[in-house]
Every structure is written in structure tokens, then in C-alpha cells.
Amino acid sequence: MFELAMTAPQALVEPVSEALMDELEALSVSVEDADADTEAEHALFGEPGMPPPRAGWDRSVIKALFADELLAQQALTLLLAQDWTTGLHPQGLTEMAEQDWVRLTQSQFAPVPVTEQFWIVPTWHEVPAGATRVMRLDPGLAFGTGTHPTTRMCLRWIAAHAQPWPRVLDYGCGSGILAIGAALHGAQVIDAVDIDPAAVESSRANAVANGVALNAGLPDAAQGVYPLVLANILATPLKLLAPLLCAHLAPGGHLVLAGILARQADELRAAYAPWLALEVSDEDDGWILMTGQRA
Numbered sequence: 080m081f082e083l084a085m086t087a088p089q090a091l092v093e094p095v096s097e098a099l100m101d102e103l104e105a106l107s108v109s110v111e112d113a114d115a116d117t118e119a120e121h122a123l124f125g126e127p128g129m130p131p132p133r134a135g136w137d138r139s140v141i142k143a144l145f146a147d148e149l150l151a152q153q154a155l156t157l158l159l160a161q162d163w164t165t166g167l168h169p170q171g172l173t174e175m176a177e178q179d180w181v182r183l184t185q186s187q188f189a190p191v192p193v194t195e196q197f198w199i200v201p202t203w204h205e206v207p208a209g210a211t212r213v214m215r216l217d218p219g220l221a222f223g224t225g226t227h228p229t230t231r232m233c234l235r236w237i238a239a240h241a242q243p244w245p246r247v248l249d250y251g252c253g254s255g256i257l258a259i260g261a262a263l264h265g266a267q268v269i270d271a272v273d274i275d276p277a278a279v280e281s282s283r284a285n286a287v288a289n290g291v292a293l294n295a296g297l298p299d300a301a302q303g304v305y306p307l308v309l310a311n312i313l314a315t316p317l318k319l320l321a322p323l324l325c326a327h328l329a330p331g332g333h334l335v336l337a338g339i340l341a342r343q344a345d346e347l348r349a350a351y352a353p354w355l356a357l358e359v360s361d362e363d364d365g366w367i368l369m370t371g372q373r374a
């Protein structure tokens with residue numbers, strides 16, 4: 080691709096941009112301040128509540144992207160031949176390096192170790208040596224890729240307490256990462272709920288991709304009591320949800336809460352005190368994991 084750069088007075092910015100896009104086959108057009116970072120630079124916007132001092136920059140750089148060099152040159156020739164483009168000056172034609180955006184995005188997500196054996200691995204990565212339990216998960220619309228300390232602490236707890244839990248509730252499931260983690264560690268029947276329909280969809284898709292069965296749905300899908308309830312949300316909703324989450328805890332059931340900052344431990348302890356004693360059982364980067372068992 081080729082980028083054609085031209086300086087233009089304010090009056091030409093709009094008609095030249097329109098001609099580039101509508102008639103001259105530009106793929107995109109951007110406009111920058113030609114005087115940026117120089118003494119001639121002027122603020123474009125006024126103080127809050129005041130009108131802008133002017134409608135645009137004194138001189139702008141118009142940059143237009145073309146599929147090939149010939150199209151870019153033809154566009155420039157045609158523009159300069161117009162009687163209305165006086166003041167338009169070509170600055171250069173530059174070949175742009177192709178950027179592989181997919182690869183660039185993917186490179187930012189590496190496999191995440193939860194324990195030595197249990198890893199969260201994006202689908203485009205090889206499974207690391209030594210990973211014997213693997214969740215395949217790609218970043219998507221819903222929260223939960225394994226990179227956040229709150230998610231990692233919950234997963235560590237799940238791995239450390241692996242057993243065939245007969246029922247598990249993942250409340251605020253996001254991508255379904257905790258529910259899938261529980262399934263990979265032996266849990267039998269898992270309800271994963273979220274107020275966000277996109278999270279419900281994402282949990283379903285991720286469960287299928289990992290070959291595990293989940294009942295993903297909106298919060299109403301949580302029914303009855305569970306020997307294990309997981310909720311990684313935030314301190315304020317967790318306090319409001321205390322009666323509901325505890326009502327879903329079976330006698331002797333375990334509650335695992337995350338999304339709580341270290342300084343919020345006492346508030347959470349107080350909110351859950353009518354049902355159980357919460358304790359801090361893990362800490363990661365300022366976040367804590369609070370767990371408790373119902374009598």
C-alpha cells in the first residue's frame with residue numbers, strides 16, 4: 080500500500096478528502112495538524128464551555144492510503160489539475176509496510192500457567208511442555224482469559240481442590256473460564272451464569288471448544304444449592320449478592336469470591352458474616368481471594 084501526504088489550507092481539507100474517498104479510490108483518509116509540535120501550533124478546542132477558537136487547523140496534512148503506487152500518483156495528478164486546489168502541496172508518497180494485525184494481536188496473548196500442569200493456552204499456540212491439563216481459550220468479548228490475577232487465583236483454588244464436585248455454580252461466568260476450569264478438574268454438573276448475554280454465548284462457545292458440558296444462562300439459570308459456588312465479580316456487587324450466593328450454598332458448601340482488593344477484606348467479611356466466616360486464602364498483585372465454608 081502507498082500513502083500520499085499533502086499539506087492543505089483549512090478550506091481544502093473537506094473537499095480534497097471527499098474527492099479522495101469518493102472519486103480517487105483512496106482506501107482511507109486521515110487529517111493531521113501540519114504545524115503539530117511546532118511554534119505555529121494552535122489549540123483547536125476552547126476551554127470547557129467556550130466555543131472553539133477556529134473550526135480547524137491553519138494547515139493540515141491530508142494522508143490518503145492507496146492500494147498501489149499508480150492509483151496514488153493518478154490521484155495526485157488529478158487533484159493538482161483542478162482549479163479549486165490552489166494551496167494543496169504534495170509532501171511525499173511512501174510505501175507502507177504491510178502489518179499483519181492478526182499476528183500482532185495474537186502475539187500479545189501467551190499461554191498462562193495456573194499451576195505447573197494446568198495452563199490456559201490460546202488456540203494458535205502450541206501446548207507448553209509439561210502442561211498436562213489445558214484449557215483452550217482465545218480472547219473474546221467476555222472477561223476471563225486467565226491473565227487477570229482474580230481469575231488466576233480462582234483457577235488455582237479450583238486446581239488445588241480438584242474433586243468430582245456434583246454441582247458447581249459459576250456466578251458472573253464471563254468467558255466461562257472458571258466453569259470450564261472446574262469441569263477440567265472433575266466437576267460434574269456446572270451452571271455458569273452472567274447478566275451479560277454476550278458472556279453467556281461466550282461461555283457456551285468456549286465450553287464446546289474444550290469439550291466440556293456447561294449449562295450457561297442468565298442468573299435465573301442458577302437453581303437450588305451447590306457444594307461449590309464461585310463468583311469473581313467486584314466487591315460492591317459481591318456484597319449485594321451475599322444473600323443470593325449464600326442461599327445457593329449447600330450445607331458444608333464452599334464459597335470462593337474474587338474481584339476484591341486487599342483493603343476491602345473487612346467489608347466483605349462483614350457482608351457474609353450472617354452465613355459464614357470468610358477468610359483471605361490467596362493474594363495476587365493487590366487482589367485477594369476470599370473463601371468460606373457454610374456450616
Ligand SMILES: C[S@@+](CC[C@H](N)C(=O)[O-])C[C@H]1O[C@@H](n2cnc3c(N)ncnc32)[C@H](O)[C@@H]1O
Binds near residue numbers: 250274
Ligand atoms: C470480572 S468478570 C469475571 C469473569 C470470569 N468468571 C473470570 O473469573 O475471569 C465478572 C463477570 O460478572 C458479570 N456480572 C457482573 N455483575 C453481575 C451480577 N450482578 N450477576 C451476574 N453476573 C454479573 C459480568 O458481566 C462479568 O462477565
